[in-house]
Amino acid sequence: MKSSFALLPIASMMATGATMLPALAPIAVAKEQVDPGKRLFLQCRACHTLAPGEPHKVGPNLGKILGAKAAQKPGYKYSKALSQSGLVWDYKTMDHWIENPSAVLVGHKMVYFGMKDPAQRRMLIRYLSRETKSGDPK
Amino acid sequence: MRVPRRTILAGGAAGLIAACMPRQTFAAERADVIVIGAGIAGLNTALNLADYGVRPIVLEASSRIGGRCYTADDVEGRPEYGASQIGASYARVRDVATRFDVKLAQGANINAPMCFGIGGTLVAKEDWESSPLNRTVGEERQYTPQALIGHYMRKHMPWKDIYSWRSEEAKAFDISFGSWLRNHGASDDALRLINSGLMDTNVDDASLLSMLHEYVYTLDEIETFADKNLDRFEAFGQISSRVVGGTQRIPEAMAAALGDSVRLGKAAAIIEMNETGVVVTTLDGSRYTADYIVSAVPFKSLSSVDIRPAPQGSIGKAIAGIGSGRQSQIFMHTNAPYWEGDGLDASIWTDTGPVTLIRQQIQADGDRRLVTALAFGEKASQLDKMPHPERAAHVIDFLSGLRPSMKGKLEVLTVQSWEEQPFINGCKHQFEPGEVNAFQDSMERPYMRMHFAGEQVRRTAVGMEAAMESGEAVAIQILERA
Numbered sequence: 001m002k003s004s005f006a007l008l009p010i011a012s013m014m015a016t017g018a019t020m021l022p023a024l025a026p027i028a029v030a031k032e033q034v035d036p037g038k039r040l041f042l043q044c045r046a047c048h049t050l051a052p053g054e055p056h057k058v059g060p061n062l063g064k065i066l067g068a069k070a071a072q073k074p075g076y077k078y079s080k081a082l083s084q085s086g087l088v089w090d091y092k093t094m095d096h097w098i099e100n101p102s103a104v105l106v107g108h109k110m111v112y113f114g115m116k117d118p119a120q121r122r123m124l125i126r127y128l129s130r131e132t133k134s135g136d137p138k
Numbered sequence: 139m140r141v142p143r144r145t146i147l148a149g150g151a152a153g154l155i156a157a158c159m160p161r162q163t164f165a166a167e168r169a170d171v172i173v174i175g176a177g178i179a180g181l182n183t184a185l186n187l188a189d190y191g192v193r194p195i196v197l198e199a200s201s202r203i204g205g206r207c208y209t210a211d212d213v214e215g216r217p218e219y220g221a222s223q224i225g226a227s228y229a230r231v232r233d234v235a236t237r238f239d240v241k242l243a244q245g246a247n248i249n250a251p252m253c254f255g256i257g258g259t260l261v262a263k264e265d266w267e268s269s270p271l272n273r274t275v276g277e278e279r280q281y282t283p284q285a286l287i288g289h290y291m292r293k294h295m296p297w298k299d300i301y302s303w304r305s306e307e308a309k310a311f312d313i314s315f316g317s318w319l320r321n322h323g324a325s326d327d328a329l330r331l332i333n334s335g336l337m338d339t340n341v342d343d344a345s346l347l348s349m350l351h352e353y354v355y356t357l358d359e360i361e362t363f364a365d366k367n368l369d370r371f372e373a374f375g376q377i378s379s380r381v382v383g384g385t386q387r388i389p390e391a392m393a394a395a396l397g398d399s400v401r402l403g404k405a406a407a408i409i410e411m412n413e414t415g416v417v418v419t420t421l422d423g424s425r426y427t428a429d430y431i432v433s434a435v436p437f438k439s440l441s442s443v444d445i446r447p448a449p450q451g452s453i454g455k456a457i458a459g460i461g462s463g464r465q466s467q468i469f470m471h472t473n474a475p476y477w478e479g480d481g482l483d484a485s486i487w488t489d490t491g492p493v494t495l496i497r498q499q500i501q502a503d504g505d506r507r508l509v510t511a512l513a514f515g516e517k518a519s520q521l522d523k524m525p526h527p528e529r530a531a532h533v534i535d536f537l538s539g540l541r542p543s544m545k546g547k548l549e550v551l552t553v554q555s556w557e558e559q560p561f562i563n564g565c566k567h568q569f570e571p572g573e574v575n576a577f578q579d580s581m582e583r584p585y586m587r588m589h590f591a592g593e594q595v596r597r598t599a600v601g602m603e604a605a606m607e608s609g610e611a612v613a614i615q616i617l618e619r620a
Contacts, residue, residue, distance in 0.1 A: 034190055039617050042186060043610060046230040057236070058229035102299065111227065111598055113301060 037127020040120055047110075050131040059110060065089050066125070066134035081107030094128075095121050166425035169195035169399070171616060172418050173432040174406045174443075177205025178602060179591040180434030181392040181400075182230065182609030188396065190617055195426055196396060197418065199405030199435075199561040203393045206562065206593075207602070209384025210469070213552045215501075215508055217469050220556075221385050221602050222247050223371075223378035225356070228599070230606035231388065235381070238391035243502065246380035249372060250477070250498040250506070254283055255488030255540050262482055263367065275325040283331040284369040284487045284495075286324075291353040292366075294322050300598045303351040304578070314571040315349055316341030334489045335369075337463030337514045338568050345569035355600045380502075385602075405561060410446045411586045430584075430616050434591040434609065438462045438563045445588070453585045456577035460594060462564020464518035466555040468493070468511040468533045470548045475506065479543030484509075491536040492521050509548060511537070514565075518555065526553040567594035582611075589615055 041050075049055060052063025060076040070087035071078040085105055087093055097104050098121050100114035115121050129136065171187055173180045176198035184194035202208070206220040223246040224231050235242055254261045256271040266272055267280050274286070281289045302308055311318075319329060319341060329341060338344040356374050365373075381387050393400045408419040409431060416431045433440050437460040449457055477484035477498070484498035484506070493511040500506055511533050513521045521529055530550040538545040556565035569577075581595045591608040593600075599607045 034617070039190065039614075042190070042614055042617070046233040046606075046610070057233055058227065102301070111229070111300065113598065 035127060036120075037123045037130075040115070040124040041127055041131075043112075044124075050128070052133055062128065062132045064134050065132050066091070066094060066129050068134075079107055079109040081105055082109075091125065094125055098124060166417060166427045167195065169193050169426060169428045170620075171195075171430045171432060172197060172416060172426050172428040173434055173591075174199075174409075174418070175205060175434035175439075175592070176203050176389065176393060176400055176402075177434060177592070177605060178207060178231070178389050178392065179205075179593065179605035179609045180432065181389055181396065182234070182606045183432050183434060183591050183612050184396050184399065184609075185234075185392055186610055186613035187616065188399070190613070192617065192620065194396070194399055195428070196393075196400040197404040197406055197420060197426065198400065198402050199421075199439075201402050203400065203402070204386045204389035205435075206556075206566075207385045207389050208559075209386035210552060210554070211384065211386070213469060214471070215505070215551075216384050217499075217508060217510065217551070218247070218385055219467070219554050222380060223374055223601070224381065225374065225378050225601070225603065228601075228603040228606075230610065231602050232379075234392055234606070235388060238388075238395060240387050240391050241382040242379040243382050244379055245376060245502065246378040247371070247375040247497075248500050249375070250484035250500055252282070252284070252485040252487050253482040255486055255490065256283075258490050258540060260480075260482055260486070260541060273325075273327040274331070275328070276323075278325055278328045282367045282487070283489070284335055285367045286328050286332050287335075288353070288366065288368075288370055288373075290319055290322060290324065291350070292357070294318075295350065295354060295357060297350070297354055298357075300351070300355050303347060303354065304597075308347060309575050311350060312345055312347040312569075312572055312575045314342045315344040315346045318346045331489060333515075334517075335487070335494050335514060337465060337565060339515050339519075343568075343570055345571050345574050347574045348569040351596065352600050355598075406443050408444045408446065409588065411588065416587050429620070430587045430589065432589045432591055432612050432616070434612075436460075436462060436562060436564060436567060436592060437594055438567075439561055447586075449585050452577060452580035453583075453590075456573075456581055460573065460577065461568050461570070462557070463566045463568045464513075464515055464522070464555075464557050465565035466513045466518035466521045466529075466557070468530050468553055469551040470509045470511065470530075470534070471507045471551055472498075472509050472544075472547050473507075473549060474547045476541070476543040476547045480541065482541075482543075486537075486541065488540060491540060492517060492533055493536070496537065508551075518557065522555050522557055529553055567592075584615060584619075 047057050047059030049057060049061045054061050056076045060073045066089055068089055070085055070089060071083040082105060098115050101108055101110050101112055170193045173184050173194050173196045176196050180196055184196050187194045208219040210217050210219055224242055251263060253263060254266060259271060261269045261271055263282055266282050272279055278286065297303065316329065333341055356370060404424060405421040406418050407421045410417045416428050418426045418431065437457050441457050448454065486496040488494060493513040494517060495512040497510045498506065499508040524532060530553050534548050537548065556562060581590050589612040591612045593605045595608045596604040597607055597611060
């Protein structure tokens with residue numbers, strides 16, 4: 001059990017418990033103020049840059065990715081599997097990829113569990129399309 | 139074997155300090171999210187939240203940033219007490235290093251090859267297979283003692299990817315590591331040797347599932363090595379990077395980017411939650427309020443915080459139950475190349491004596507003075523019972539007996555034990571058989587307004603990258619909830 005004896009002074013100080021909690025304002029930045037696509041990209045950004053010409057990270061730069069052939073960026077070492085896949089990043093392929101990369105291709109090296117919610121994937125792809133200057137995703 | 143929490147509290151600083159706490163209450167400081175623990179898990183949580191407009195306060199109990207990223211800046215040569223290897227796939231660690239201009243360099247902890255002390259007699263690596271001291275059986279014989287785990291892991295690894303360990307089928311693997319080894323025909327002496335180098339108390343106390351995940355994460359990279367007689371740490375070191383100036387430069391840079399939202403010397407004593415928010419009271423009587431709280435400390439440390447209402451069920455059991463592995467270390471300098479004296483490899487693995495590993499490190503500039511003796515599990519437990527000076531003398535005595543060429547050639551730099559580290563209380567979380575299945579889901583979810591980060595909440599990665607990944611995951615959870 002908890003150390004009620006050791007914490008006695010503070011325990012008595014806070015004996016009224018929950019009633020002492022002040023009324024709180026909601027988190028400063030409301031959900032709708034951050035682009036939902038940008039929020040979803042949080043789980044991608046450690047590995048990927050978006051704007052064309054930005055440096056590669058552990059994953060490749062994604063500039064103009066939608067509509068492009070897979071594994072084409074110079075200066076990035078893609079997996080053999082992706083290089084030889086013949087994939088084109090159209091909307092449908094990207095959607096499947098983000099849902100579960102390993103279901104699309106065996107032997108790729110992107111470390112990602114996948115995004116199950118189709119609505120979230122839609123928002124993320126819209127964000128990717130805009131930020132990578134890819135134009136309208138087809 | 140677990141140390142009962144009551145013992146930890148009675149012996150720990152937390153209880154003593156709490157008893158002397160000021161009675162006066164102060165006006166609570168307000169943040170959006172309070173993070174406890176300024177290791178890289180907590181700092182990455184805070185950085186991600188701050189980037190998305192959410193204001194964090196990070197409360198660090200000790201006077202130092204970094205948790206188990208701990209470079210001994212006050213010791214000659216600045217050895218690493220804790221994390222030292224940045225794997226090639228550690229995307230998040232590498233990203234913060236780039237963002238905050240912390241330099242990495244290839245190769246982390248490159249140590250001299252090993253010879254083996256078996257029952258007090260030294261055997262060269264190349265003589266091991268045919269040595270009468272090698273009492274392992276069949277194909278085990280070709281693997282040196284510290285490489286036996288890797289042999290069994292490679293041979294019987296059920297997966298090739300880092301996701302499968304979370305699948306339904308994987309639940310059947312949350313059994314004792316020892317029973318799995320026996321089922322795969324490990325000999326009694328292989329089990330004995332594996333036990334000697336284990337951080338857990340015993341092969342039968344370790345969850346196989348947790349260990350399989352740890353191995354499968356590095357398997358691809360390690361597989362590229364022809365030499366199968368390296369342990370996982372040694373092999374990973376060669377394909378990893380080190381942080382120039384010490385691993386601790388990474389959390390420090392992260393904390394610097396967070397500015398005054400990181401507070402040192404603020405140990406959470408009470409965490410109180412209701413439908414609208416959280417109040418944290420620290421041992422010095424400071425109070426903080428927020429919408430959400432993130433625990434980014436080892437569960438063993440969180441277990442001595444008074445959480446109200448007290449967590450029940452699976453998460454309650456996880457916080458109270460997840461233990462830590464032990465690691466006790468003696469850092470030494472050698473004043474002469476003792477390995478030239480007997481022609482054996484400079485590092486040693488030994489089944490007898492107070493330590494298991496003696497690593498003779500080869501620095502990037504060729505400096506070979508640093509020698510580190512490490513004890514794990516039960517050996518560390520025994521060693522930790524001695525005061526520091528006696529501990530070092532005892533180890534040096536033992537080494538001088540085991541390897542006469544070392545006699546008079548070792549000087550103690552410092553002594554460190556993770557078990558003794560205030561507010562950390564251990565080297566690394568350890569899952570017992572069944573605990574991954576019992577705890578994993580509840581650790582990944584929030585308890586009321588409390589979210590859980592830290593290496594113990596592994597998803598895909600291990601080590602430092604797992605800590606970073608957990609911080610990112612928790613930031614996403616909170617942003618989606620806000």
